[in-house]
Amino acid sequence: MFRRTTTILTAVTAGLLISLTLWGQAAPAQKQWKDRAEYDLFDAIVKAQDPNKRLELLNTWKSKYPQTDFKEQRNAYYIAVYQQLNRGADLLNFCKTEVLSANPQDMTCLYWVSVLTVSMANTAPDALDYGEKCAKAMLANLDAAFAPDKRPKEMTEEQFKRQRLGVEAQGHTTIGWVNMQRKNNEAAEAAFIQSLKAEPNAAQVSYWLGTVILAQRKIEKQAAALYHFARAASLTGQGALPEAQRKQLEAYLTKVYTNYHGDSSGLAEIRAQAAKNPFPPEGFKIESKEEIELKRAEEFRKANPMMALWMTIRKELTGPEGEKYFAEHVKDAELPAGVPEVTKFKGKLVSHKPAANPKELLVAISDATTPEVTLKLETPLKGKAEPGTEIAFAGIATSFTKDPFNLVFETEPSKIEGWPAQAAAPAKKAAPVKKPAAPVKKAAPKK
Numbered sequence: 001m002f003r004r005t006t007t008i009l010t011a012v013t014a015g016l017l018i019s020l021t022l023w024g025q026a027a028p029a030q031k032q033w034k035d036r037a038e039y040d041l042f043d044a045i046v047k048a049q050d051p052n053k054r055l056e057l058l059n060t061w062k063s064k065y066p067q068t069d070f071k072e073q074r075n076a077y078y079i080a081v082y083q084q085l086n087r088g089a090d091l092l093n094f095c096k097t098e099v100l101s102a103n104p105q106d107m108t109c110l111y112w113v114s115v116l117t118v119s120m121a122n123t124a125p126d127a128l129d130y131g132e133k134c135a136k137a138m139l140a141n142l143d144a145a146f147a148p149d150k151r152p153k154e155m156t157e158e159q160f161k162r163q164r165l166g167v168e169a170q171g172h173t174t175i176g177w178v179n180m181q182r183k184n185n186e187a188a189e190a191a192f193i194q195s196l197k198a199e200p201n202a203a204q205v206s207y208w209l210g211t212v213i214l215a216q217r218k219i220e221k222q223a224a225a226l227y228h229f230a231r232a233a234s235l236t237g238q239g240a241l242p243e244a245q246r247k248q249l250e251a252y253l254t255k256v257y258t259n260y261h262g263d264s265s266g267l268a269e270i271r272a273q274a275a276k277n278p279f280p281p282e283g284f285k286i287e288s289k290e291e292i293e294l295k296r297a298e299e300f301r302k303a304n305p306m307m308a309l310w311m312t313i314r315k316e317l318t319g320p321e322g323e324k325y326f327a328e329h330v331k332d333a334e335l336p337a338g339v340p341e342v343t344k345f346k347g348k349l350v351s352h353k354p355a356a357n358p359k360e361l362l363v364a365i366s367d368a369t370t371p372e373v374t375l376k377l378e379t380p381l382k383g384k385a386e387p388g389t390e391i392a393f394a395g396i397a398t399s400f401t402k403d404p405f406n407l408v409f410e411t412e413p414s415k416i417e418g419w420p421a422q423a424a425a426p427a428k429k430a431a432p433v434k435k436p437a438a439p440v441k442k443a444a445p446k447k
Contacts, residue, residue: 031069038065045077051084075099079108092116096130107145110138111167114174128178135174142168169199176208185212193279200278201239207232207249214256222260223286229253230267231274262289306342310365314372318402330397335409344392344417347373349385356384361416363391374408381413383422392417 033039041061048054058078061068068074075098082091095109117131144150146164151157176191192209196202210228213221232241233249241249257267266286274280287295301308313335316325336342347365352358357380362371368388375393385391395411413419 033070034065034068038068041065042070042073051081055081055085076108079112088116088120092120100134104137105141105144107138107141107167110134110141111170114138114170117174118177123181128181131174132178135171135178139168139171142171165198169195169202169205172198173202173205176205176212180208180212183215185215188212189216196278199239201235201237203232203235203239203241203246206235206278207241219288222288223284224280226253226257226260226286227270227274227280227284229256230271231278234271234275236275257286260288261286262292305339306336306344306346307365309336309339309342310345313407314366314405317400317407318405322400322402326397326400330400330407333397334394335397336394344394344415345373346390346392349387349389349391351387352381352385357382358384361391363393372405372407374406375411375416376408377412378410379413381416381419383420385420389420390418 033042038061041057041064045054045057045061048057054077058074058081061074075094078094078098079091082088082094091112095106095112099106099109100113113131113134117127117135122128142164146160146167151160155163172191172195176188176195179185179188179191189209189212192205192212195205196209199205206228210225210232213225213228229249230253233246233253235241240246254264254267258264261267270286297308313330316322317330319325336345345365347363348368350362350364350369350371352361359377359380361375361377361381363373363375364370365372373393375391375395376398393409393411394415395409398408398410400407
């Protein structure tokens, strides 16, 4: 997303420039000017205020005196004037052809080639190879170049140490950037980490580190990539990105974080943490939205195993492989099954038919009104039930439809719970028993 925008003028490390030795001052005895005209030419270069005029005089000096005892001083002026004029291509070419061809260990030019490889963003293979070569040579020569006896008298030990760390950081940055262009993302990651260890307040390097980690497409590294983006977006002061780029990165960070985590919760805390530390703490983790969903699903399963089992079955049956799932896992199976704590599904009665002694029930499980299950019985239930009655059931799945979703079970009354007991019909009153009439006494015969 971003390209290094620091100009070669502001990127200069002054302590790396070779000290200039003037006529009659601290020049070693063996170094001599060819003649007074050479010295006068040099003196004019020193006094020139216009960098273009100074470059013109340098070219004259080089033309008239190609061989000189003061070639190092002349090279240093060339490097300085190319910096002033912001002529990076000329500076890089000068270092390559005039300096490093003669002295491959020249730290000033190794440094500038390293800087310019990145800032000029020349991704031609030969440019990448040469930039990496110079960066590695510079790193290999650090101990010699920054030996205690090489510290300038005007520099404190702390300043000398800081300068070494800056050069070290630049070397690793160049190696990381080169490998990033080659899409060698793991090598780039390792180099950028070393760069940040030397110079932690480098927001651009933190951004590049996040980029090459993200490009590896390893789920276990996604949190680290987001952390480094947060660092780059949150760092202020020295080493921070320009404000416009920082705002652009903030928007990008929010987008990728939300895509990964599911929302922006926790991002402010991560940014505050990243602003203080260039690397995430041990065990740093950001939960992905998939992990959060699995965690919630597990909590739901523990709290309501029956509903979790039903939602799983429904999700599979309504998915793109629904018919296959039904044929392999559901058809002719006694359900529920596979979850010991779930022996029956529970739902609300939507309707039944016929109106009395039904042989078919429509039942809602996910909510109270949407029919999802059809229960078919060979032996009818007795009586009737009102819509909304809670029904628990088990049965054998025989068929299903996706839209509208409905799973058909064959079952029997003994596998259904919740069907209301039907009141017995009132007994008919027995007809009153008539008492037989008392026998009529016969009259006694007359005597």
